[in-house]
Amino acid sequence: MYTHLFSELKVSGITLKNRLTMAPLYLGYAGEGGKVSSLLLEHYRLMAKSGVSMIVVENSTIDHPTGSGSDRTLRADTNDNADGLKKLSSTIKQEGCLACLQINHAGRFAGVHEPVAPSAVETFGKIPKALSKTEIRSVVNRYADAALRVKNAGFDMVELHGGTGYLLAQFLSPRTNKRNDEYGGSFENRQRFALEVVTAVKNKVGDFPVGYRFLADEWLPDGLQLNESVRFARSLESECIAYLSVMGGTYESFFLPNIVSKSKENGYMVDLAAAVKREVHIPVITAGRIATGSLAESILEEKKADLIGLARVLWADPEWPEKTKTGKENDIVHCDPDCGDTCMKLVMKKKPAFCVRWNHDKLKKWKNRIG
Numbered sequence: 001m002y003t004h005l006f007s008e009l010k011v012s013g014i015t016l017k018n019r020l021t022m023a024p025l026y027l028g029y030a031g032e033g034g035k036v037s038s039l040l041l042e043h044y045r046l047m048a049k050s051g052v053s054m055i056v057v058e059n060s061t062i063d064h065p066t067g068s069g070s071d072r073t074l075r076a077d078t079n080d081n082a083d084g085l086k087k088l089s090s091t092i093k094q095e096g097c098l099a100c101l102q103i104n105h106a107g108r109f110a111g112v113h114e115p116v117a118p119s120a121v122e123t124f125g126k127i128p129k130a131l132s133k134t135e136i137r138s139v140v141n142r143y144a145d146a147a148l149r150v151k152n153a154g155f156d157m158v159e160l161h162g163g164t165g166y167l168l169a170q171f172l173s174p175r176t177n178k179r180n181d182e183y184g185g186s187f188e189n190r191q192r193f194a195l196e197v198v199t200a201v202k203n204k205v206g207d208f209p210v211g212y213r214f215l216a217d218e219w220l221p222d223g224l225q226l227n228e229s230v231r232f233a234r235s236l237e238s239e240c241i242a243y244l245s246v247m248g249g250t251y252e253s254f255f256l257p258n259i260v261s262k263s264k265e266n267g268y269m270v271d272l273a274a275a276v277k278r279e280v281h282i283p284v285i286t287a288g289r290i291a292t293g294s295l296a297e298s299i300l301e302e303k304k305a306d307l308i309g310l311a312r313v314l315w316a317d318p319e320w321p322e323k324t325k326t327g328k329e330n331d332i333v334h335c336d337p338d339c340g341d342t343c344m345k346l347v348m349k350k351k352p353a354f355c356v357r358w359n360h361d362k363l364k365k366w367k368n369r370i371g
Contacts, residue, residue, distance in 0.1 A: 068106060
């Protein structure tokens with residue numbers, strides 16, 4: 001029925017069995033200190049079993065605690081977590097699914113007393129410390145080291161987290177980058193840090209595919225917008241990035257009334273992906289409440305994106321791909337846009353998330369797992 005959605009696609013020489021991926025989704029399932037927990041393994045086993053072609057595991061920090069969003073952020077900054085990451089990649093791949101791990105530095109959104117950032121721009125009542133050039137070089141190297149750990153842990157790809165207003169995006173944004181050196185000011189200077197990270201990572205991992213979570217628009221009047229982000233997309237393509245996973249918004253815009261309303265609409269970020277895809281030839285992933293097979297198919301058919309990223313849609317019902325493929329879409333348990341963002345609010349309170357749409361038995365099993 002959906003000939004595009006369930007067709008193969010090659011990304012950097014690796015064949016994806018269909019056009020469905022799991023977009024990264026932080027749920028607070030890692031153990032304290034960012035360890036790979038049994039709850040996390042079971043979660044990703046279930047997601048991989050769903051039938052999507054690739055899982056992009058939630059962000060793993062390259063620098064703990066300075067770059068971690070919370071104490072339950074996965075860690076790729078140390079070899080001490082290598083065995084856990086190997087178990088995670090193996091768990092995903094055992095279900096016939098490709099495994100990708102996203103690496104990140106939270107920058108001004110890190111859960112520490114004094115976070116670091118391109119510039120000392122106030123963030124939810126805190127003033128981050130502006131990175132020195134020496135510190136910038138150190139962070140670049142940490143990205144490269146973390147990417148190599150991802151490769152050595154058996155993942156098929158690594159994704160650089162340049163979305164959600166985290167550190168890579170903070171350098172690119174005119175709103176958060178007020179530097180007057182070679183890393184600030186002009187667009188060419190503001191993209192320098194991210195491109196240095198890409199170069200360092202690719203030099204470290206060789207021909208291992210490197211994807212990029214791509215912030216197309218901060219949805220803030222003085223923030224990064226499409227006119228500049230599409231130029232950055234072309235720069236990333238020239239650096240042989242494997243794919244761009246396009247998103248919009250940051251923690252400072254997600255809860256604005258107009259964005260809350262917008263995010264309840266099916267496919268609310270698709271137009272951003274389409275704008276980026278018009279500028280590049282590498283695969284583009286789109287996400288944002290793509291709740292139906294017909295919507296996903298039309299996105300691909302109209303060439304607005306090459307791959308579909310499912311996050312909360314898949315978490316609410318891991319059988320979404322199979323139900324869509326077999327004509328049982330009426331049986332899908334859909335994420336409720338009017339639930340009040342229960343899952344995100346739990347995460348913001350540093351608690352493991354659950355879905356209000358889960359049935360009683362599933363919720364009971366979840367509660368037993370977290371103790």
